[in-house]
Amino acid sequence: MKVRASASALVAIVLASRAALGFPQVGAVFPSFEVRDLRGQTHHSRELVGRPTLILLASDTDADLAMRAWGEAADRRLPAGAQRVTVLAFDLAAVIPTAVARGMARDRVPERLWRTSWLDSSGDLRPAIGVPESEVPFAFVLDARGRLVWSVQCAAGDPAAERIWRVLAAEAAR
Numbered sequence: 001m002k003v004r005a006s007a008s009a010l011v012a013i014v015l016a017s018r019a020a021l022g023f024p025q026v027g028a029v030f031p032s033f034e035v036r037d038l039r040g041q042t043h044h045s046r047e048l049v050g051r052p053t054l055i056l057l058a059s060d061t062d063a064d065l066a067m068r069a070w071g072e073a074a075d076r077r078l079p080a081g082a083q084r085v086t087v088l089a090f091d092l093a094a095v096i097p098t099a100v101a102r103g104m105a106r107d108r109v110p111e112r113l114w115r116t117s118w119l120d121s122s123g124d125l126r127p128a129i130g131v132p133e134s135e136v137p138f139a140f141v142l143d144a145r146g147r148l149v150w151s152v153q154c155a156a157g158d159p160a161a162e163r164i165w166r167v168l169a170a171e172a173a174r
Contacts, residue, residue, distance in 0.1 A: 023130045038114035049146040052082040052171035057138040069156040079172035091123025
């Protein structure tokens with residue numbers, strides 16, 4: 001006997017899986033954190049308050065090409081009034097010194113983005129946000145209050161990514 005799951009049942013399963021991981025829930029304030037950018041300057045999660053924000057997050061060093069594609073999409077599609085932050089959340093502390101990791105990231109990120117590219121090489125931020133280690137990047141849209149409006153984990157060219165751009169544009173228009 002074949003069992004057919006309804007679309008709403010599949011959505012419920014996905015949401016339950018995300019909740020089990022501690023994945024940020026829509027409407028929740030994004031977790032507090034402190035990190036340094038690729039120049040070495042300290043940034044706080046409170047900087048994500050005040051205007052809509054697109055957060056692109058890589059949780060695995062092998063997400064390099066996929067993150068590059070998200071960055072190129074953001075260069076084309078980030079609406080006026082919104083800000084973009086790239087978070088590199090890797091657990092490298094035991095293997096690679098932070099200064100070396102920052103230098104390696106600077107080699108791959110255009111200098112114009114160093115201030116908005118935040119590196120957590122301690123591995124603490126990824127579990128605080130509630131995302132698993134993955135080669136597939138995450139994209140989050142926060143409203144001006146710092147609350148999560150929408151998120152996806154997919155490639156920039158995936159059809160699911162289109163919702164990120166629609167939600168971000170709607171938030172920027174408020």
